[in-house]
Every structure is written in structure tokens, then in C-alpha cells.
Amino acid sequence: MAEPRTLFAKLWDQHRVADLPGGAALIAIDRIFLHERTGAAALGGLKAAGRSVADPARVFCVMDHIVDTRPGRDDRTLMPGGQAFITETRAAAREAGLTLFDVTDPDQGIVHVVSPELGIVLPGATLVAPDSHTCTQGALGALAWGIGSSEAEHAMATGTLRVATPRTMRVTYTGKLGRGVTPKDMILALIARHEAGGGKGHVVEFAGEAVTALDMEGRMTLCNMATEFAAMTGVIAPDEATFDYLAGRRYAPRGAAWDRAVAHWRTLATDPGASFDAELEIDAAALEPMVSWGTSPEHSVAISGAVPGDAGDRPLAYMGLRPGEALAGLPIDAAFIGSCTNSRLSDLRRAAALLTGRRVAPGVKALCVPGSSAVKRAAEAEGLDKVFTEAGFEWRESGCSMCFYAGGESFPAGSRVVSSTNRNFEGRQGPGIRTHVASPETVVASAIAGRIADPRAIGEGADA
Structure with a gap:
């Protein structure tokens, strides 16, 4: 009889290319996101090294960090030198053949908002971006985490990354949230109670009645701040709410491929009896704003x-x-x-x-x-x-x-x-x-x- 496994173990094993010395592994990367603050540097470094993007269809780029949000905006920014970040990233992304959500693109937005709403991130996928809040996307049952620009270069060139094997933690929220209490309050309460370094070195799985009762956007808020807990990422097992959210989105599978995908996604849950390196529990019903x-x-x-x-x-x-x-x-x-x-x-x-x-x-x-x-x-x-x-x-x-x-x-x-x-x-x-x-x-x-x-x-x- 197979040993019970956590959701993280399943995601890790499905993407592990090879074990490496020192407790690390070479992990296959399914999706990569860039933004204009560091995108040009990553693509420029790749080009200077004489390398190219191995699979441009898996790499996406968005203008979100530096772009102005004032009505009628264009490439000009209030940030000194900000316009160069935008124009240089645009040119580099186009040259590399990447999908670009530009300043005036109807699909432009913050990377961790755009990716789920387009179905770019999917349950069971690995996704990385040079932004610590990439962990947001773990709400869909993906293994998503923030990386540096040099790691982005490696991921684009090889489709893999060397990653230290993290520990596991489950945070269970029991009970039901009271009126006026939100996922933001859930995660702030966790961090306040167990400190900003409480999740260091862990992949944190959020579970419990209060978590499964959240809609997908609420789950994203919860996972978003896993990095403020010093965790590598946060993750929530996909369920019917996840599948309903993703159905029909642009990059989601369709037809028979959708049926096969959902059948696989249903297996992405922690098995009964699986053990974690750490377990925390919070009474959601006792929380306040x-x-x-x-x-x-x-x-x-x-x-x-x-x-x-x-x-x-x-x-x-x-x-x-x-x-x-x-x-x-x-x-x-x-x-x-x-x-x-x-x-x-x-x-x-x-x-x-x-x-x-x-x-x-x-x-x-x-x-x-x-x-x-x-x-x-x-x-x-x-x-x-x-x-x-x-x-x-x-x-x-x-x-x-x-x-x-x-x-x-x-x-x-x-x-x-x-x-x-x-x-x-x-x-x-x-x-x-x-x-x-x-x-x-x-x-x-x-x-x-x-x-x-x-x-x-x-x-x-x-x-x-």
C-alpha cells in the first residue's frame, strides 16, 4: 500500500527531473512570467550569454510594476527612468517571441491577477516569476514561487530550476469566519501569532473548513501573503470551486483535454494520514478584522x-x-x-x-x-x-x-x-x-x- 503523500509531494514528484547533491532537485518549470521592472535585464542577460528562450509559448510578460495608473497613461512614468524599463522590456519580449500584455493591452494587469483570470496558471503546474508574491497562484493548486532575474534566465533557457527541497507545513483554519472578517484577516492573524519567519523554508498548505468555504479570489488573498510568513509558497488543494473558476478561460484546456485535466486535478490533494513537518491550527470563528x-x-x-x-x-x-x-x-x-x-x-x-x-x-x-x-x-x-x-x-x-x-x-x-x-x-x-x-x-x-x-x-x- 502506497504511503500517504501531501499535495506538495505530489506536485514536487511530478516535476522532479533529477535529485541533486545537498538536498536539492532539478524541477521542470511549466510557466514563467516576467514584468517590466526586471524583464529586460533577464532577457538581456540571456542574450548576452548567447542563449535563447527554449519555449517562448511558456513565457509571458506584463507591464505592471512601474507603469503609471493615472487615467490616459502611456509609456511615460513618474519614476525617473521608468519609461526605459517599459520600452526595453517590450523590445526584448517581442524579439524573444513572448506573449506580452503591454501597457494598453486589454489583458494588462498585475501578473498574479492576470495569470489566474486567463487560466495561464493551472492546478498541478509549476510557475515562477521574479516577484515574491507569485505564491498567490498556489491558490489554484499550483506550485508557484518567486525567483530572481538570474533564475529567470536559467528557467527560460532550460525549462528547469535547481530548487532546495522545502519542508512542509499545514495551517488549518477551523470553524467559520464571522461577519466582516476576510481572508486578509486570516493571514494577518497567522503572521501576527507565529511571526514573519514562522513559515521559513516551508511550503504551506492552507486547509480547513474556513479555507474551503472561500471563493477563489479569497484563496488568492490567503496564498498571496505566504511570502510575508517567509514561506517558499502557499498552496490550496483544487476542488470544484477551482474547476468552475477555470472553465472556459483562455489558456485552460477544452473539450476532452479539459475532462482529462480535471480527472488529474482531482488527485491533487493531501492523502488522509499524510504527515507534515509542522502543523498549525487557527480558530477562524474567533478572528476579528x-x-x-x-x-x-x-x-x-x-x-x-x-x-x-x-x-x-x-x-x-x-x-x-x-x-x-x-x-x-x-x-x-x-x-x-x-x-x-x-x-x-x-x-x-x-x-x-x-x-x-x-x-x-x-x-x-x-x-x-x-x-x-x-x-x-x-x-x-x-x-x-x-x-x-x-x-x-x-x-x-x-x-x-x-x-x-x-x-x-x-x-x-x-x-x-x-x-x-x-x-x-x-x-x-x-x-x-x-x-x-x-x-x-x-x-x-x-x-x-x-x-x-x-x-x-x-x-x-x-x-x-
């Missing part, structure tokens, strides 16, 4: 809580806070909805439901940046853009804008921002910016109140 207070996602507490009494001096000084200070009620300068964590259509729908008939507080700068051009079009077709703009939000083009600072657009120095992004490091959203990471619902509630606020305190629509 979370908000960060410091300069790491592990510096997060329930919104009803306060800055810990033992908080370090440096994060407190940067954030302008004191031990024991309550988070709820803290005045804010700006509110941001966007990033590869929380910029999908379901995120915008939930945020708009709370915004309907309400206004952003005076003095608060509020922005909404859809995760892809397809998300933006769908939101506009539903009238969500009008809800945001009538409430006082700026409505932008899609991209990574304001999630990370690369010398381009930022909030005024010293601004306190409630943000649906994934990171709150010093300077992450600009020099001196004080970022409080939270769910889109908490961002909206705070924008309306002009201070950090609990989304459970308001209903949907002004008359609710």
Missing part, C-alpha cells in the same frame, strides 16, 4: 486591540505610536485599495457595498487601483467605478501603483495610510509613509470615518 501597527505584517492586532506593550522602539518611532495606544480611532491621511492582494472584482464589490451612499472624510486622499484591465472593465460594467468616485475615491488604471515605492508616485511624506497592500515596511509606499495593512472593508470604513475604523460598525449602503 486585523490591522497592522508597525513595520512588518507580524506587527498586527485585532482592530479592537492596541499597540503591544513590548513593541520595539524603531517601529514605534517610524509609525509615530506608543505602547498601549488603540488602533481604532487613529486619524488617517489616506486610504488605498489595490495590489495583488486585494484588487480583484470581489474585493471591489465588497468595498463598494460599504461605500454606497457614503463619502470619504474631508482631508483623506483615497485611491482605488483595479488589479487588471479586465477587473476594471467588469467593475465599470457594474457601475462600481461610479460608487467609488461619487464617494470621493480616485479611480485608476490597473497596476501595482502605490503598493511599493520605486521612485515614482507616493503619498506626501509622513502620511498615515490604511492600505489593502501586503507590506508595511519602512518606505514601502514612499519615504516616511506610515502604512497600516488591512482588508478592503477596513480601508473603506476608515476612509469614511477619517480614522482607523471597524468595518463591522457599518452596514451596506447609507440606509443600512
Whole structure:
């Protein structure tokens, strides 16, 4: 009788080309994504070495990191030298014969949003990109992780990568989420409880009743921040929700090939009795909306809580806070909805439901940046853009804008921002910016109140 195996073991074994010394393996890579911040460098390095892309059909390139999100944008950027990143990546991608989602392409968007919505990532696949949040795509039962530019060169040239064999961890969320509690709160609670290095060296499988109850976009939010837990990646076993989500998408199999694929995908689950190197359990029913207070996602507490009494001096000084200070009620300068964590259509729908008939507080700068051009079009077709703009939000083009600072657009120095992004490091959203990471619902509630606020305190629509 075969020994029970984890989902990770199945994915690893199906892609292992050879075992290597030192506990590593040569792993076959099915999909590679590039973006304009590092794409030209990777393709240029490959060309300089006299090598070419082994299989251009497996490599995709998108403009998302540096591209401006202001209406009417083109190649010009606020980032000094940013236009060169775009034009050079475009030229290199075209020369290499890659599929390119350019600045004005209707399929342009953040790589981790575009790939699932087009069905480029599929259950059982390996996918890499020079971006740490590639782990987002593990939500579809894929083995997806971030790499460096030199690794991207190797993957493009050979279709393989040398990878140290990771350990395994299962995080089980028991029970059901309460009203106003989201996947963002689930992952922030995990990181706050077990620290930012808690998943180091592991592939983390998310499981349990609260996970299987999530829609696919919620699962992507959960896996997105596995990297903030220091994990190699996060993964969730594919199920009927996964298959329904992928059916009919452009790069998904069709006809008899679809039937064969689904039959295989159904085998991609951890066997009963399989063992993990580590197991964690969280009661989802006990969770509250979370908000960060410091300069790491592990510096997060329930919104009803306060800055810990033992908080370090440096994060407190940067954030302008004191031990024991309550988070709820803290005045804010700006509110941001966007990033590869929380910029999908379901995120915008939930945020708009709370915004309907309400206004952003005076003095608060509020922005909404859809995760892809397809998300933006769908939101506009539903009238969500009008809800945001009538409430006082700026409505932008899609991209990574304001999630990370690369010398381009930022909030005024010293601004306190409630943000649906994934990171709150010093300077992450600009020099001196004080970022409080939270769910889109908490961002909206705070924008309306002009201070950090609990989304459970308001209903949907002004008359609710």
C-alpha cells in the first residue's frame, strides 16, 4: 500500500527531473512570467550569454510594476527612468517571441491577477516569476514561487530550476469566519501569532473548513501573503470551486483535454494520514478584522486591540505610536485599495457595498487601483467605478501603483495610510509613509470615518 503523500509531494514528484547533491532537485518549470521592472535585464542577460528562450509559448510578460495608473497613461512614468524599463522590456519580449500584455493591452494587469483570470496558471503546474508574491497562484493548486532575474534566465533557457527541497507545513483554519472578517484577516492573524519567519523554508498548505468555504479570489488573498510568513509558497488543494473558476478561460484546456485535466486535478490533494513537518491550527470563528501597527505584517492586532506593550522602539518611532495606544480611532491621511492582494472584482464589490451612499472624510486622499484591465472593465460594467468616485475615491488604471515605492508616485511624506497592500515596511509606499495593512472593508470604513475604523460598525449602503 502506497504511503500517504501531501499535495506538495505530489506536485514536487511530478516535476522532479533529477535529485541533486545537498538536498536539492532539478524541477521542470511549466510557466514563467516576467514584468517590466526586471524583464529586460533577464532577457538581456540571456542574450548576452548567447542563449535563447527554449519555449517562448511558456513565457509571458506584463507591464505592471512601474507603469503609471493615472487615467490616459502611456509609456511615460513618474519614476525617473521608468519609461526605459517599459520600452526595453517590450523590445526584448517581442524579439524573444513572448506573449506580452503591454501597457494598453486589454489583458494588462498585475501578473498574479492576470495569470489566474486567463487560466495561464493551472492546478498541478509549476510557475515562477521574479516577484515574491507569485505564491498567490498556489491558490489554484499550483506550485508557484518567486525567483530572481538570474533564475529567470536559467528557467527560460532550460525549462528547469535547481530548487532546495522545502519542508512542509499545514495551517488549518477551523470553524467559520464571522461577519466582516476576510481572508486578509486570516493571514494577518497567522503572521501576527507565529511571526514573519514562522513559515521559513516551508511550503504551506492552507486547509480547513474556513479555507474551503472561500471563493477563489479569497484563496488568492490567503496564498498571496505566504511570502510575508517567509514561506517558499502557499498552496490550496483544487476542488470544484477551482474547476468552475477555470472553465472556459483562455489558456485552460477544452473539450476532452479539459475532462482529462480535471480527472488529474482531482488527485491533487493531501492523502488522509499524510504527515507534515509542522502543523498549525487557527480558530477562524474567533478572528476579528486585523490591522497592522508597525513595520512588518507580524506587527498586527485585532482592530479592537492596541499597540503591544513590548513593541520595539524603531517601529514605534517610524509609525509615530506608543505602547498601549488603540488602533481604532487613529486619524488617517489616506486610504488605498489595490495590489495583488486585494484588487480583484470581489474585493471591489465588497468595498463598494460599504461605500454606497457614503463619502470619504474631508482631508483623506483615497485611491482605488483595479488589479487588471479586465477587473476594471467588469467593475465599470457594474457601475462600481461610479460608487467609488461619487464617494470621493480616485479611480485608476490597473497596476501595482502605490503598493511599493520605486521612485515614482507616493503619498506626501509622513502620511498615515490604511492600505489593502501586503507590506508595511519602512518606505514601502514612499519615504516616511506610515502604512497600516488591512482588508478592503477596513480601508473603506476608515476612509469614511477619517480614522482607523471597524468595518463591522457599518452596514451596506447609507440606509443600512
